[in-house]
Amino acid sequence: MTATDTARTTPARALTPDRRRRDVASTVFVSVLWACLLVAALFLFYVLITIVVSGVSRLDANLITQAPSTIRPATAGVQPAIVGTLLVVGVTALIALPLGIAAAIYLEEYADPRRWFNRAIELNVQNLAAVPSIIFGILVLAFVVRAPLNFGAVALSGSIALALLILPVVIIATRESLRAVPREIRDGSLAVGATRWQTVWRQLLPAAVPGIATGSILALSRAVGEAAPLILVGATTFITFTPDGLFSRYTVMPVQIFNFALQSREAFIPLTYAAILLLIVILLALNGTAIVLRNRFARRW
Amino acid sequence: MRRASAALVAVAASVTLVACGGGAQQQDGPGGEQVSGPVLIDGSSTVEPLSSAAAELYQGENPEVNVTVGTSGTGGGFQKFCNGETDISNASRPISDTERQQCEANGIAFQELQVANDALTVVVNPANTWANCLSVEQLRAMWAPDSQVKNWNQVDPSFPAEPLQLFGAGADSGTFDYFTDEIVGEEGASRTDYSPSENDNVTVQGVTGSPGALGYFGFSYFEENQQQLKALQVDGGNGCVAPSAQTVQDASYTPLGRPLFIYASDAGLAKPQVVSFLEFYLQRNDEIVQAAQFVPMTDQQKQDSTAKLDQLRQQAGG
Structure with a gap:
């Protein structure tokens, strides 16, 4: 969001022969770009259309009101998985957002980059963002699900795994947003006698909200789609009751879809696609919220 | 700008509202008609549809019991089972020696109960x-x-x-x-x-x-x-x-006709709801197998499984 604004393309001018030759090159370049875009879009549309066509027969009320069933797949649903996903991702947000935003404020506003440990933390945060999600699953299995914390395979364990997974992303997004607040705002606030805390709380954070919100929601939508670490920390694949708290057994949408795809019966095929479609709708809703927030609260200086 | 912070909080809150609620589980005494509490099953994805069908039919009659079935695979299931994390393990092969040793090391006594047959089909x-x-x-x-x-x-x-x-x-x-x-x-x-x-x-x-x-x-x-x-x-x-x-x-x-198993532990059998579920699994086996479209057991196989369950119950002191 920062540097791109200044890098706008200059408008076309009258064509000299030299310019015309260059213009051919740019036309070719643009066509190549369009072709690339088209390939990507075609794949996406193909996938989406396949999902809709294969799943449309099961897009009914049963899908969101019924529990999964091995015996009657034709009327089964994913209700426990929907609640499970909202529960797990909600708690993930509660854990990861305060921690991530606080860590970012420290690193951006308080940490002295000349100190070796601050540099070490910074490097680690960057690295953690690229660690495969299954690693966080193993970590949580070893320390949270089993001794020392010994929570067992409950919703809270899943939330902790996802929170660790998205924490680096939240930290990096928040730091970027804080950095995008013009220096004058900081200096001005301090110059009129505000303390550092007041500057952060009253000026920087409110100004950075669009960026923080966008980054956080995108991170959470990654969490919504994760299956691997949750399978490891014990999201079950067959569950007929609604999870009722942090220490309840649970499942989430991707794990449920994974299980449906394994089943031998034909009636599971449309159910699998319908569940995938539902997951896509949830993700689109989250991403849509991110865009609305950004547009609504973005400000220019 | 205050509005902006409020919006951020609102988004976080709306996602997390669902998170509230208690997770109390009560258990009735053994022998009581209404059992309740969790039954934790994990293991083979081949056996999963059968155990899920059993769970579904069972919960229809015992709505207070929460049966969950995972699919960590036969080996992954045994790891959790021998670590005392699950009550029942689904298995599409018998337990291996290393797994047996792990169970013994953790003091977990178990019985192998056949629950269905399968024909490994070459296509x-x-x-x-x-x-x-x-x-x-x-x-x-x-x-x-x-x-x-x-x-x-x-x-x-x-x-x-x-x-x-x-x-x-x-x-x-x-x-x-x-x-x-x-x-x-x-x-x-x-x-x-x-x-x-x-x-x-x-x-x-x-x-x-x-x-x-x-x-x-x-x-x-x-x-x-x-x-x-x-x-x-x-x-x-x-x-x-x-x-x-x-x-x-x-x-x-032969040799591709194979038995499908569940493994029950003595620790699991200390819970009345697990006993009740296992009895249901064996007594109503034909119905469960039919619902899940597996190959049923012979009468001899059913008797063997029932005898093994009784044996384990005695071991578990129940």
């Missing part, structure tokens, strides 16, 4: 008109770790020179362990240049898509896809036998 593409029956030796020649077989005519000179494409279970599954043990002669020994998948539907697709393909999986996946697949007869030394419920039950479909 080919319907366009394959040449092969109808393969001997165990021929299958071994295809699947052995040092196998050089690339075309069908290397299996039998009367077959055409069609390229052979192999599809099979992933190395983490009990199905893979069982197949390699029975066909190759050593558990886990298999050639590696085949298309492995933990998802049998992927194997179905693979075999459907190429005329020279051969794959193997549980009987229900063949039953559901009979139009697109052709099941081969298997000659285990006493002539060619086609996979079916009957040939598995009368033990003529």
Whole structure:
């Protein structure tokens, strides 16, 4: 969001022969770009259309009101998985957002980059963002699900795994947003006698909200789609009751879809696609919220 | 700007509202009619539909009991089971010596209860008109770790020179362990240049898509896809036998007719709801097996399982 604004393309001018030759090159370049875009879009549309066509027969009320069933797949649903996903991702947000935003404020506003440990933390945060999600699953299995914390395979364990997974992303997004607040705002606030805390709380954070919100929601939508670490920390694949708290057994949408795809019966095929479609709708809703927030609260200086 | 912070909080809050609520679980005394509490099952994805069907039918009558079924695979299931994390483990092969030792080291006594039968079915593409029956030796020649077989005519000179494409279970599954043990002669020994998948539907697709393909999986996946697949007869030394419920039950479909198990621990049996569920699983076995479309047990097998459960209950002091 920062540097791109200044890098706008200059408008076309009258064509000299030299310019015309260059213009051919740019036309070719643009066509190549369009072709690339088209390939990507075609794949996406193909996938989406396949999902809709294969799943449309099961897009009914049963899908969101019924529990999964091995015996009657034709009327089964994913209700426990929907609640499970909202529960797990909600708690993930509660854990990861305060921690991530606080860590970012420290690193951006308080940490002295000349100190070796601050540099070490910074490097680690960057690295953690690229660690495969299954690693966080193993970590949580070893320390949270089993001794020392010994929570067992409950919703809270899943939330902790996802929170660790998205924490680096939240930290990096928040730091970027804080950095995008013009220096004058900081200096001005301090110059009129505000303390550092007041500057952060009253000026920087409110100004950075669009960026923080966008980054956080995108991170959470990654969490919504994760299956691997949750399978490891014990999201079950067959569950007929609604999870009722942090220490309840649970499942989430991707794990449920994974299980449906394994089943031998034909009636599971449309159910699998319908569940995938539902997951896509949830993700689109989250991403849509991110865009609305950004547009609504973005400000220019 | 205050509005902006409020919006951020509102988003976080709306997602997390669901998070509230208690997770209390009460348990009635043993022998009571209404049992409640959790029953934790994990393990083989092959057995999962059966245990899920059992759970579903059981919960219809005992709504206070929460049965959950995971699919960590037979091996992954045993790891959790022997660590005391689950009450019941689904298994598509018997427990291994290392797993047994791990259970013993953690002081977990268990019994193996057969709950159904399965015919590990060898399938080919319907366009394959040449092969109808393969001997165990021929299958071994295809699947052995040092196998050089690339075309069908290397299996039998009367077959055409069609390229052979192999599809099979992933190395983490009990199905893979069982197949390699029975066909190759050593558990886990298999050639590696085949298309492995933990998802049998992927194997179905693979075999459907190429005329020279051969794959193997549980009987229900063949039953559901009979139009697109052709099941081969298997000659285990006493002539060619086609996979079916009957040939598995009368033990003529050897060596690929296999028992499917659940493992119950003494620690699990200390919970009345687990006892109640296991009794239901065995007593109403025919109904459960039918609902999940598995191959039922013989009367003798049912009796054996019931006797083993009783034995374990006595061990557990219940």
